[in-house]
Amino acid sequence: MSDETPINDAELQAYVDGRLGEERSQVVQAWLATRPEDAERVAMYRRLGEELRRAYDPVLDEPLPEWLAVRGGPRRRWLRFARVAGWVALGIAIGAVAGWEARDVRPGVSARGDTGETMARRAAVAHAVYSPEVRHPVEVGADQEAHLVAWLSKRLGTQVRVPKLDAVGYSLVGGRLLPGENGPVAHFMYQSNQGSRITLYVRTNAATNRETAFRYAREGNVSVFYWVDGKVGYALSSADISKETLLSVAELTYQQLNP
Amino acid sequence: MSEAERMVELIPRLRRYARALVGDRAAADDLVQDTLERAWAKLHLYRRGTDLRAWLFTVMHNVHVNKVRAARSTDPLDEGMPELALRAPQGDALVVRDLDRSISRLPAEQRSVLLLVTLEDMSYDEVARTLGIPIGTVMSRLSRARDKLRAMMLGQASAKLKVVK
Numbered sequence: 050m051s052d053e054t055p056i057n058d059a060e061l062q063a064y065v066d067g068r069l070g071e072e073r074s075q076v077v078q079a080w081l082a083t084r085p086e087d088a089e090r091v092a093m094y095r096r097l098g099e100e101l102r103r104a105y106d107p108v109l110d111e112p113l114p115e116w117l118a119v120r121g122g123p124r125r126r127w128l129r130f131a132r133v134a135g136w137v138a139l140g141i142a143i144g145a146v147a148g149w150e151a152r153d154v155r156p157g158v159s160a161r162g163d164t165g166e167t168m169a170r171r172a173a174v175a176h177a178v179y180s181p182e183v184r185h186p187v188e189v190g191a192d193q194e195a196h197l198v199a200w201l202s203k204r205l206g207t208q209v210r211v212p213k214l215d216a217v218g219y220s221l222v223g224g225r226l227l228p229g230e231n232g233p234v235a236h237f238m239y240q241s242n243q244g245s246r247i248t249l250y251v252r253t254n255a256a257t258n259r260e261t262a263f264r265y266a267r268e269g270n271v272s273v274f275y276w277v278d279g280k281v282g283y284a285l286s287s288a289d290i291s292k293e294t295l296l297s298v299a300e301l302t303y304q305q306l307n308p
Numbered sequence: 309m310s311e312a313e314r315m316v317e318l319i320p321r322l323r324r325y326a327r328a329l330v331g332d333r334a335a336a337d338d339l340v341q342d343t344l345e346r347a348w349a350k351l352h353l354y355r356r357g358t359d360l361r362a363w364l365f366t367v368m369h370n371v372h373v374n375k376v377r378a379a380r381s382t383d384p385l386d387e388g389m390p391e392l393a394l395r396a397p398q399g400d401a402l403v404v405r406d407l408d409r410s411i412s413r414l415p416a417e418q419r420s421v422l423l424l425v426t427l428e429d430m431s432y433d434e435v436a437r438t439l440g441i442p443i444g445t446v447m448s449r450l451s452r453a454r455d456k457l458r459a460m461m462l463g464q465a466s467a468k469l470k471v472v473k
Contacts, residue, residue: 059447062454063432066425094454097461098426101328104407105427108324216352304349 056080061087065094165261165282167230169275172250172284173268175227175236180246180288187223187238197224201235205253207281209235212249212305217298219247247298250275250284263299265292274299278306311351314360315344321361321428322368328423329372331412339375343368365428365438369420376416410460418453421446 056077063069064077081088179186189197194211202209204226211221219239227234227250235251254277261277272295275284283306285299322343326336347354347367354363411419420439424430432450436443 058451059444062447062450065454068431090458093458093461097454097457100407101411101423101426105324105328108327109320111320111323300348301352308349 061091062094065091065098165264165275165277165284166266168250168252168282169264169266169273169284170268171229171234172248172275172286173266173271173273175234175250176246176248176271176273176286176288177269179225179236179238180248180286186246188225190223191221193223194221201226201233201251204233205235205251207253209251210306211237212302214239214247214298214301214305217294217301218242219298222246245287245289247285247287247290247295249302250286252282253280254282263303276303311354311356311360315347315364318361318364319344322364324427325365325423326368326372328408328411328427329419331408339368339372342375343371346371359434361428362430362434362438365424365430366440369439372420373416406461410457413460414453414456418449418456421449422453422457425450 060069060073060077064074069077081091189200191197198209198211201224211224214220218241220241222238222240224235224237227236229252232253237249237251239247239249259277260279263274263276266273266275271286271288272290272292273284273286274295275282277283283302285295285302287295287298290298319340322340323336326339326343327333330336330339343364347364350367354360411423414422417439421435424435424438425432430438432443432446436446439446441449
């Protein structure tokens with residue numbers, strides 16, 4: 050019976066790929082034995098597969114970070130998250146370090162001048178000061194977001210963006226203007242349904258125009274992820290969510306700021 | 309392991325596929341970068357516990373299709389041969405170059421099926437899901453891709469023999 054069943058093309062392909070059941074494979078094999086042209090074709094298909102793998106498998110072993118590091122520009126920035134995620138996992142494995150800790154996510158980059166630690170510290174303090182505020186957490190509420198953005202953009206001298214963090218459960222409460230080391234700072238506050246708060250500290254940094262990796266710092270009970278993107282420095286602070294959760298918020302913040 | 313770490317682990321495979329798909333090394337790495345950026349931005353759409361590899365390759369497929377389409381719409385000269393325009397003939401060995409060139413001449417939709425099956429060793433079902441096409445289409449494209457590739461390789465071989473003579 051079975052040897053009268055016609056071999057369809059899909060079966061032939063599956064045979065080439067070694068994905069046909071034992072029984073049908075035997076049928077195909079017997080069928081090919083009587084058809085040298087088809088047998089030749091199948092052999093060629095298999096050889097093409099081998100050639101393809103031989104040609105492209107070496108790509109798997111090519112060193113990875115080179116093109117990510119060398120090319121520069123905004124395109125490699127996504128990797129920060131991957132690196133930070135790895136770093137956070139490592140940090141958790143080693144055990145939490147108490148008190149102030151600030152370290153570069155990418156070793157070797159830290160030597161480049163201002164590390165943003167001051168910004169992180171100021172952001173942590175601003176968080177500690179404003180996030181417990183019940184009556185006046187912000188100067189301008191989220192209901193006037195357009196006004197808030199226009200006002201802070203004007204004061205900072207750069208177009209300020211307000212990330213939407215609803216996807217991770219935080220909605221905008223509003224924002225305020227703060228004094229920073231070198232001038233005005235925009236400070237945005239977000240709140241979850243459970244009442245936990247996250248603040249985003251945004252300063253312009255006219256002195257240098259560069260990028261840094263994501264960095265993590267902790268001041269007292271406030272965790273901060275901070276980074277510099279061109280002229281603008283960002284610091285995201287929270288006192289009551291885990292490092293990992295804060296990282297996921299930082300990731301989203303970054304995406305929202307760099308659509 | 310987090311999605312980010314798993315994504316990083318999958319980068320070499322994305323690069324291998326991209327290299328074969330696009331041909332040119334720089335263009336392939338561009339594709340990988342764009343894919344990773346997009347995947348990162350869309351990570352919230354990825355459902356935990358599902359196949360991250362298939363998801364990433366889907367993202368890459370979409371990014372690639374969009375790139376080809378963009379190349380087509382911004383450069384009217386590309387009309388009709390956008391795929392070829394994206395590729396530059398290169399390769400370390402003659403065999404690779406021949407193979408590379410032959411693959412580049414396959415219609416894009418056949419190429420991706422063949423590469424996912426051959427390089428990624430995806431099941432036909434996974435390929436169907438990754439590319440968002442019915443499994444019957446996977447099979448027919450695979451078959452046509454192999455036929456064409458075989459014909460091209462045979463053609464090249466006979467052309468070389470003629471030259472040698």
